[in-house]
Amino acid sequence: MATIKDVARMAGVSQSTVSKYINGGQVRPANLESIRRAIAALDYRVNPFARSLKTQRSHSAGILLPTLSVPFYSQIFTALDKVLRERGYHTIISCYSSDHGLERDYFNFLVSTGVDGLIYLPENLTADEFSEIIANRSVPVVQVDRAIPGVCADAVLTDNTEVSCQAVSHLIRSGHRRIAAITGPGSIQTARERIAGYLRALEENGIPYDDSLVLRGELIFATGYQGFLHMMGLAAPPTAIFSTNSDITIGVITAARERGVNIPDDVTVFGYDCVDVCSMMTPPLPVVYQPEQEIGRTAAQWLIRRLEGDGDPPRTVRLKCSLQF
Amino acid sequence: MATIKDVARMAGVSQSTVSKYINGGQVRPANLESIRRAIAALDYRVNPFARSLKTQRSHSAGILLPTLSVPFYSQIFTALDKVLRERGYHTIISCYSSDHGLERDYFNFLVSTGVDGLIYLPENLTADEFSEIIANRSVPVVQVDRAIPGVCADAVLTDNTEVSCQAVSHLIRSGHRRIAAITGPGSIQTARERIAGYLRALEENGIPYDDSLVLRGELIFATGYQGFLHMMGLAAPPTAIFSTNSDITIGVITAARERGVNIPDDVTVFGYDCVDVCSMMTPPLPVVYQPEQEIGRTAAQWLIRRLEGDGDPPRTVRLKCSLQF
DNA sequence: CCCTGAAAACGAATCGTTTCGCGCAAAAAA
């Protein structure tokens, strides 16, 4: 492989001039041409490792999230990636499968890999673990969808509580009084917020809270599937279910189909995410739409700002979700 | 940031000894302990750039694919990533949005980024473009799901023709004679193969081929949606539709719902991929299941083998798909 | 007590860039 030295020799200039050429500095037209030719002749390409060693930058951003198998996350990623790429960054991705140990390890690994910055969708990490890994390293982090309490870093979130309240209120207006909620574990911020919205809607409408109608579990198919069976087995089953995650929703619907329970005649289901799947149901499922594109774009833009040296105090934004019928 | 030099000084040994310690060589117990302490005291971490410059390896694998928004791809990625991570590689991902220009650019970019190897799901690149980018660089490439004709590299594929033939034969056995196929553009290998299977099934069952029943378009929602409307508008509409992609299937079903066409009473739909979504339909959609896990795992394992120096001639495997009712 | 040989430490060179200060020459101002 040819090096910058070879190019310099062949072009009859010094290394520094070639370097300047490569990085867009001023070079005399005559030299410019001979360097161009030498590079072409030698098929020279910059060695990224040497460059990074010198600059201490890799032009890469780490993305740490639970999984890409959930459309909500993969959509966010797609939007992220587009923006980052346009700015010359590539993305190093890590999925920790909702495993606390892996989450910590990958976070660590990612940081020591030399990423310039990090976009992070947290789940189990504590503020202490976070600080310990980041230590006195200068790696900007943008949190997405959830924020670790006590961590000092940007966060791009959604208005879970607000939109959940709207969704449940909508069910109440449609005449439902016994409304179940199937959601993620209490350790996950978004799950807590969505339940908070659910509770607020009940309260605002004077409906007493029934503990047996709220179910928490992992954010997976089985939670919805079994949750549905559980709810239908109650002495007084709900007439509507607020399902706060796409996998859970698919589980709920599959269980209903297998049991011959008709949606929405026998029980109404309100979903979250994966709008296209919900809208292909007969009739379409009402659903909470989250602005994945905007979330991803915003997070990427914020990270880039930090990478360009913005030292302002961390900020948080709550993007608006909407109901889709 | 502390360097290996600082550690050496504090521990009272030479750099090379510290290096040996880090990389798991033999070190005298006394030194071992003092190095350990120095590293902890200084919070020293290996500088990945310096290491890579020296070794010319980054311990990273590039993944180049059309998008992660399609479950089939994201599932493959998930499986890939797991295997690679376990072996200490991180993954740099690039989605080219089915755009020929981006595909070429990102391929180039990825290679010049310094990845050790590449897992590649190709779409538009020609063998010439491929060779020009790879040139005399020693970056092993494993192709996935599709293979560029004339390119000399490993390929992990599925038996598209075979399973498509089975699917269509199944429809025929159920009494269908007018079966439509909605599929990807002819430029995509898998689309061609699936149509080949469709044709073989017709032929084996003595059903004449009707050109108006085969529709090619992009692998997106709109193709299915409009394809469905088109088919139903024919003078003699089909009684079954073989839909060879998940987004297309969702489009087909949405269009059917909006038009009040009942599936499967009015028209039968046979899907491809996204088994969980298909199985939540009432009744479940029959569907071709592709072994995403196995595809991803195999590709990752093959790449690792190459990275470990395996110089055998390239191989190709066709993994078996199955029908799911 | 010395010698021997293997194990481990050493020091310097190297990987391929970028950067910094200096100097020269040509263009602009006097």
Place this chain on the structure above:
DNA sequence: TTTTTTGCGCGAAACGATTCGTTTTCAGGG
């Protein structure tokens, strides 16, 4: 023409690890 400015090229010193050939260390045997 002389002086000042400006524009570019040059050479050498980093960046922080690994590696290689050589020297030191230290048991154990004679």
